[in-house]
Amino acid sequence: MNDIQQKIHQWLQHHRDDGIRLLRRLIQENSTRGNEGKAQAIIIEKCRELGLSLDIWEVDINEVRSHSFFRCDRHDFSGNPNVVALWKGTGGGKSIILNGHIDVVPEGNENDWMFDPYGAHIQNGKLFGRGSTDMKGGTVSLLLAIEALKTLDIRLKGDVIFQSVIEEESGGTGTLSALVRGYTADAAIIPEPTNMKLFPKQQGSMWFRITVKGKAAHGGTRYEGINAIEKAMYIIQGLQQLEKRRNERITDPLYDGIPIPIPINIGKIQSGTWPSSVPDVAIIEGRMGVAPNETLHEAEQEMEQCLKQLMEQDEWLNQHAPKLEWFGGRWQPGDIEIDHPIMKTVETAFQQVMGYLPMIEASPWGTDGGILSKGGGIPVVVFGPGTTELAHDANESIVLDRVFEAAEIIALTMIDWCGLEE
Amino acid sequence: MNDIQQKIHQWLQHHRDDGIRLLRRLIQENSTRGNEGKAQAIIIEKCRELGLSLDIWEVDINEVRSHSFFRCDRHDFSGNPNVVALWKGTGGGKSIILNGHIDVVPEGNENDWMFDPYGAHIQNGKLFGRGSTDMKGGTVSLLLAIEALKTLDIRLKGDVIFQSVIEEESGGTGTLSALVRGYTADAAIIPEPTNMKLFPKQQGSMWFRITVKGKAAHGGTRYEGINAIEKAMYIIQGLQQLEKRRNERITDPLYDGIPIPIPINIGKIQSGTWPSSVPDVAIIEGRMGVAPNETLHEAEQEMEQCLKQLMEQDEWLNQHAPKLEWFGGRWQPGDIEIDHPIMKTVETAFQQVMGYLPMIEASPWGTDGGILSKGGGIPVVVFGPGTTELAHDANESIVLDRVFEAAEIIALTMIDWCGLEE
Numbered sequence: 001m002n003d004i005q006q007k008i009h010q011w012l013q014h015h016r017d018d019g020i021r022l023l024r025r026l027i028q029e030n031s032t033r034g035n036e037g038k039a040q041a042i043i044i045e046k047c048r049e050l051g052l053s054l055d056i057w058e059v060d061i062n063e064v065r066s067h068s069f070f071r072c073d074r075h076d077f078s079g080n081p082n083v084v085a086l087w088k089g090t091g092g093g094k095s096i097i098l099n100g101h102i103d104v105v106p107e108g109n110e111n112d113w114m115f116d117p118y119g120a121h122i123q124n125g126k127l128f129g130r131g132s133t134d135m136k137g138g139t140v141s142l143l144l145a146i147e148a149l150k151t152l153d154i155r156l157k158g159d160v161i162f163q164s165v166i167e168e169e170s171g172g173t174g175t176l177s178a179l180v181r182g183y184t185a186d187a188a189i190i191p192e193p194t195n196m197k198l199f200p201k202q203q204g205s206m207w208f209r210i211t212v213k214g215k216a217a218h219g220g221t222r223y224e225g226i227n228a229i230e231k232a233m234y235i236i237q238g239l240q241q242l243e244k245r246r247n248e249r250i251t252d253p254l255y256d257g258i259p260i261p262i263p264i265n266i267g268k269i270q271s272g273t274w275p276s277s278v279p280d281v282a283i284i285e286g287r288m289g290v291a292p293n294e295t296l297h298e299a300e301q302e303m304e305q306c307l308k309q310l311m312e313q314d315e316w317l318n319q320h321a322p323k324l325e326w327f328g329g330r331w332q333p334g335d336i337e338i339d340h341p342i343m344k345t346v347e348t349a350f351q352q353v354m355g356y357l358p359m360i361e362a363s364p365w366g367t368d369g370g371i372l373s374k375g376g377g378i379p380v381v382v383f384g385p386g387t388t389e390l391a392h393d394a395n396e397s398i399v400l401d402r403v404f405e406a407a408e409i410i411a412l413t414m415i416d417w418c419g420l421e422e
Numbered sequence: 423m424n425d426i427q428q429k430i431h432q433w434l435q436h437h438r439d440d441g442i443r444l445l446r447r448l449i450q451e452n453s454t455r456g457n458e459g460k461a462q463a464i465i466i467e468k469c470r471e472l473g474l475s476l477d478i479w480e481v482d483i484n485e486v487r488s489h490s491f492f493r494c495d496r497h498d499f500s501g502n503p504n505v506v507a508l509w510k511g512t513g514g515g516k517s518i519i520l521n522g523h524i525d526v527v528p529e530g531n532e533n534d535w536m537f538d539p540y541g542a543h544i545q546n547g548k549l550f551g552r553g554s555t556d557m558k559g560g561t562v563s564l565l566l567a568i569e570a571l572k573t574l575d576i577r578l579k580g581d582v583i584f585q586s587v588i589e590e591e592s593g594g595t596g597t598l599s600a601l602v603r604g605y606t607a608d609a610a611i612i613p614e615p616t617n618m619k620l621f622p623k624q625q626g627s628m629w630f631r632i633t634v635k636g637k638a639a640h641g642g643t644r645y646e647g648i649n650a651i652e653k654a655m656y657i658i659q660g661l662q663q664l665e666k667r668r669n670e671r672i673t674d675p676l677y678d679g680i681p682i683p684i685p686i687n688i689g690k691i692q693s694g695t696w697p698s699s700v701p702d703v704a705i706i707e708g709r710m711g712v713a714p715n716e717t718l719h720e721a722e723q724e725m726e727q728c729l730k731q732l733m734e735q736d737e738w739l740n741q742h743a744p745k746l747e748w749f750g751g752r753w754q755p756g757d758i759e760i761d762h763p764i765m766k767t768v769e770t771a772f773q774q775v776m777g778y779l780p781m782i783e784a785s786p787w788g789t790d791g792g793i794l795s796k797g798g799g800i801p802v803v804v805f806g807p808g809t810t811e812l813a814h815d816a817n818e819s820i821v822l823d824r825v826f827e828a829a830e831i832i833a834l835t836m837i838d839w840c841g842l843e844e
Contacts, residue, residue, distance in 0.1 A: 105696050105698075105699060106695050106696060108638050108695065108699070108702055109638075109702055109703055112638070112702060134640070169698075203642060205641075205642065205698065207697040207698065208697075209697075215815075216530050216531075216534070216814060216815045216816050217811070217813075217814060217815050218556070218787060218810070218813040218814040218815070219627070219685060219687030219689055219708070219709040219787070219814070220625060220627065220685060220687075220709075220711060220785075220786045220787025220788070221685075221786045221787065221810055221811060221813075222682065222685045222687045223681040223682050223685070224810075224811045224815075225815070227687075227688060229658070229688050229691050230658075230688070233655050233658065233659075236651070236652075236655065237655075258643075259645040260644065260645050263641060263642060263643075263644045263645070265641030265642075265644045265649075265697070265698060265699075265700060266649060266651050266652070266694075266701075267641055267694045267696055267697040267698055267699055267700070267701060268693065268694030268695065268696070268697060268701065269651050269691055269692070269693050269694060269704075270691070270692055270693075271690065271691050271692075272688075272689045272690030272691060272707070273528050273530065273690065274527050274528060274689055274690070274814070275629040275630075275631075275687070275689040275690060275707040275708050275709050275750065275751065276527075276591075276627065276629065276687060276689055276708075276709035276751060276787075276814070277527055277530070277687075277689055277814045278687060278689070278814075279688075279689060279690065280530055280531050280534060280816065281531055282691075285694070285697040286641070286697050286698075287641040287642075287697050287698035289642060328697065329697065329698060363642075364642040364643045365640060365641070365642025365643065365698075366642070388640070388643055388646075389639065389643060389646045391639075391640040391643075392638060392639060392640040392641070392696070392698070392699045392700075393637075393638045393639050393640070393646075393647070394638050394702065
């Protein structure tokens with residue numbers, strides 16, 4: 001352990017309570033879509049305290065609408081800003097973006113939680129709460145890394161651009177807005193919950209909605225109608241087959257440990273208004289995974305083709321075509337070489353802190369990394385302290401030790417990548 | 423055609439426009455559950471005009487709660503009364519209940535309607551609108567029959583008890599309340615939409631709700647969760663098999679023309695809150711048909727047994743039992759002999775008016791008839807002018823000629839059953 005690393009390590013140990021307090025405050029502000037403002041206020045306060053140059057703005061749809069990656073059904077951003085905080089380098093070094101999203105998914109069925117999803121309860125070294133793992137824990141690692149370096153008076157040559165964005169869970173309009181605003185860098189780290197693994201490749205994904213028509217009738221003469229739920233089940237079974245076919249094609253060894261590299265998730269179904277009526281419409285909503293080496297458009301076409309085949313095999317659907325829409329969330333896949341310099345830098349820092357080499361895998365989910373890499377040409381590594389399996393789940397939690405380990409790794413990465421001003 | 427029949431026939435012909443106007447007004451008042459008041463006001467106005475003795479009351483749950491047939495999840499009846507109108511006989515005759523429900527099911531997807539569901543549009547001799555067939559058309563037949571007899575100064579020996587009840591579509595609390603209030607008779611006619619057939623037997627039915635648990639996860643790692651929608655599909659497939667087994671047992675020739683005598687209708691499904699999360703709970707609601715010769719309790723037990731078997735064959739469900747609830751709607755099956763005197767009376771009246779014998783079938787759906795017969799010992803014939811296939815459907819309509827034919831048949835039935843005071 002060299003001298004600087006030791007100082008950072010000690011600083012993090014001494015400020016453990018402060019870091020936990022910050023994370024708890026962030027979790028206690030429910031920042032589901034449309035409610036990001038209060039959690040962002042905590043981020044802004046912290047960045048001010050760190051002496052960073054702040055850029056706070058509400059997304060203007062008109063400024064992002066023309067970008068080919070734009071896909072957003074939200075109209076009102078008032079009171080829920082994006083935040084970028086710049087730590088200007090002394091010059092001559094490589095810059096880095098540290099990107100975290102502040103939005104969280106809804107808490108689901110509250111009865112499945114052991115603790116209040118927004119209570120930030122701590123037990124056995126774990127902090128419980130919606131957003132703990134995905135990804136306020138990662139964001140706190142970023143802020144701790146910056147704070148450690150700044151407090152220890154370590155100066156970097158390259159710029160550090162910290163971004164706390166909205167809308168990641170709905171398709172990345174926050175990060176896209178930062179990109180369109182001109183923020184770029186020589187590399188980016190996104191501390192999404194990777195279980196401390198490095199993800200040089202990320203699955204893309206898109207949300208879809210399929211509206212299936214039936215024919216209403218009285219339940220007692222249900223044979224006079226066509227049950228939209230039964231037709232929706234037929235479509236879902238077809239999508240399960242499509243998922244199987246698509247995943248059989250994935251041969252990238254980075255996906256070896258992942259049961260379903262590019263899942264098709266059926267996330268919602270809604271049909272019917274009356275128990276004793278045959279429902280005349282069913283709406284399925286879900287998420288289609290997109291392989292790092294395919295385009296969103298290719299994946300879209302494959303699903304359209306699948307629906308066409310399902311229609312051909314069903315007399316009713318053939319006459320009453322299901323409607324396929326791509327709405328809301330839309331995450332570009334991302335892809336850098338395993339031996340890219342930023343990968344090497346993070347790997348080295350990881351080994352310095354943890355004493356062993358990190359696992360490298362392909363991410364099973366999309367992140368804002370695709371927007372930065374495919375949209376901005378910025379090489380992205382996704383690496384963070386949270387637990388993949390707990391993201392979006394009831395009883396989401398994070399092991400607090402990981403938050404501080406990740407902070408140390410990111411701090412060393414910044415020094416190596418941006419360069420130390422001696 | 424005897425003299426009285428001719429007079430009734432002519433009266434109905436001369437008052438065709440009045441009858442249609444009354445039916446249109448009733449349809450124009452959307453009387454879905456909780457909104458029955460305005461349509462009942464039209465009924466009350468008409469009964470006053472006819473000089474009937476009115477009994478108008480709001481259902482008091484405390485007065486019906488102890489009845490073994492009681493099953494109701496509605497608490498507020500204010501402003502939406504039950505109506506009974508008595509035409510007292512001169513004495514010495516048999517009494518008859520004429521029962522129609524004023525509530526209608528929701529209109530469903532409005533885009534599937536050619537006309538405004540509450541516009542009461544007339545085209546090619548048909549009147550379109552929610553409730554036209556189920557069963558405001560039938561109720562108008564009853565009122566026309568009474569009006570014809572009263573206007574023609576025909577006096578009956580037995581009492582005629584006209585009932586316009588709420589809650590039929592949700593399980594019959596309106597009719598149950600009238601029964602508990604003491605209204606009984608020697609027979610009853612319910613003009614539900616039978617396509618002018620006579621139904622001496624009626625299918626019972628019950629609403630059920632099955633809550634299926636899953637395990638939430640991020641859609642990108644959906645294999646870490648258990649999709650409640652997939653488990654719900656497994657349950658639905660099991661219910662489809664149960665329906666098949668139950669219907670194979672039905673051998674009553676009255677059901678010969680009916681593809682599925684006692685259907686299990688899946689009327690609603692609701693699961694998930696986020697396209698890229700694995701949903702952790704799915705709720706299925708539906709309606710189980712009950713054969714005239716079985717009890718509601720027997721049918722309940724058979725479904726419980728079916729769910730138990732499905733659980734045993736699925737590891738997850740075995741550990742996470744689906745919850746089965748019987749809620750809301752609950753219709754007793756009904757059953758009288760084909761050669762019961764009231765059947766003979768209606769058959770004879772039918773033949774007098776139509777010139778041929780009516781078709782006799784078993785009803786594919788429950789009615790309030792089960793409450794009157796099993797609850798009150800009142801023999802019930804279900805016979806009405808509406809079209810079975812259009813009940814609860816988009817573009818529900820009724821052939822106006824049938825309304826007047828049914829009125830004439832019911833008028834003759836009343837004379838024959840209650841006896842003519844010469």
